[in-house]
Amino acid sequence: MGDRVTFQLSGSVAVITLDDPPLNLFGAELMADLAKAVDAALASNCRAAVIAATGQTFSGGANVRIFQGRNADQAREMFATYLPVVHRIEAAPFPFVAAVQGLCLAAGLELALACDMIIAAQGARFSQVEALIGATTFLGGAQRLALRCGDARAREIVYTADVYDAATFERWNIVNRIVPDEILIQEALEFAERLAAGPTRAHAVTKKMLRAFCREGLAAADEVILTDSVMLFESEDMQSGVSRILEQGARNARYGKKTFKGA
Template sequence: MGHTEYQAVDTVAVVTMSSPPASLFNEELSDSLLADVERASDEGKRALILQADGAVFSGGADVSMFRARTISGARELIGRSMPLIAAIEDAPFPVIAAVHGLCLAAGLELALACDLIVAEESARFAQVEAMIGATTFLGGVYRLAERCGPARAREITFGAEQYTAATFERWNIINRVVPDGELREHALGWAQRLAKGPTAAHAVTKRLVRYGLAHGPREADRYLLDAATPLFESHDMQHAVGELLSQGARKFRANHDQLVFENR
């Protein structure tokens, strides 16, 4: 059985997965995570951290779910977790995956749905589905391709090998590597900095990235006219522009941490 713990740290939601002993991904954990992401959105949180307790971030899916499944049963099983992936990607705030230990298979796919990934130096990553004659059932291979290109995505998925955090950072799959023992402090600090920023603009940025990847730059240019231009009428943008013009660029940069964005 898997469950999550939801904690509010000011405007940041911290969601901790718990599915001992190997932090395996299962239907209960998927449902609980989806409820937490939706709760954070309903509560107006401005950033979310996804982390895990125990020795690993995730050992992958609980493969007992895969035994004796028909095609229709498999469609139902996989389809049950797709709303979670969409909810993370569509959340109106930055989502950070904080990874320690092993991050395998479904666990890596879950991290790839997040906007940003920070990992401890000792973390190890893999898409191991090929070992059981499967592929990435939650979209891992094409989300890898978005980050590191199709050739690397195929290499990672075909080979089912484990990779270091340093390698995944070099391949642009994860964003940051931090010393062991500093992960949660770093992730919370990063999330809090993002939460103080223009999260209405961040939400538009997320939509533009997804739209551009799906439809290409030219179509995204047209979409931008509808998605991004409402920011011109937002309090956040007009207030910040006014401060920049009144202070000058150098002073504005120096005082930027004191600028208050209200997400309106």
């Protein structure tokens, strides 16, 4: 995709990797490469995606040189270019999983928050450091933190610019799961492969329903049931799944390689 971000397909999983070590800093070039990689995933036949990074640091955030000397109009133009990448990840009709190691700061954390789920290495450390330069979260970190951990915790994280370990972020429902550092990518890929083997049409509807809830509340999410969820009745995924339940029982019925966990 470019010098700073790579894209590859691993079976039905798209793997997007920040590849500008040692810090994988965000700037115009990395964002342009990231946009191309996300577009490549959307244009592919993938059923899930992983966003990872090379090196010991997921991302040190933005290269602050891009902020130097800009006025408000120039900043608005810059972020009007960057934010659509975040929005495309969130609107993708398949799950995105962030695999985070080392430091994950500022824009790096905002990228991870755009993903459906975050898998963190035990040694990962997180921070929204923008307050240290008299700024706030320009890629939507504050509000996306609030969706996961509540507005009071989001305020604490953004106001203080403190550094938090993976265990704290898991306890606060920001990180989904923690794995040993040495198997982070393996675990993230296996998890994404599990999602890709599942009912991805249903996952896409679930994602749309939750996005509607986050934007407009329960009523908007309930509307998605009537417009999108009901269409699953006409899908092979759902009809074959119902048949398996009836024929094999819920404990033994399978979708792809995974057993349903219902009673």
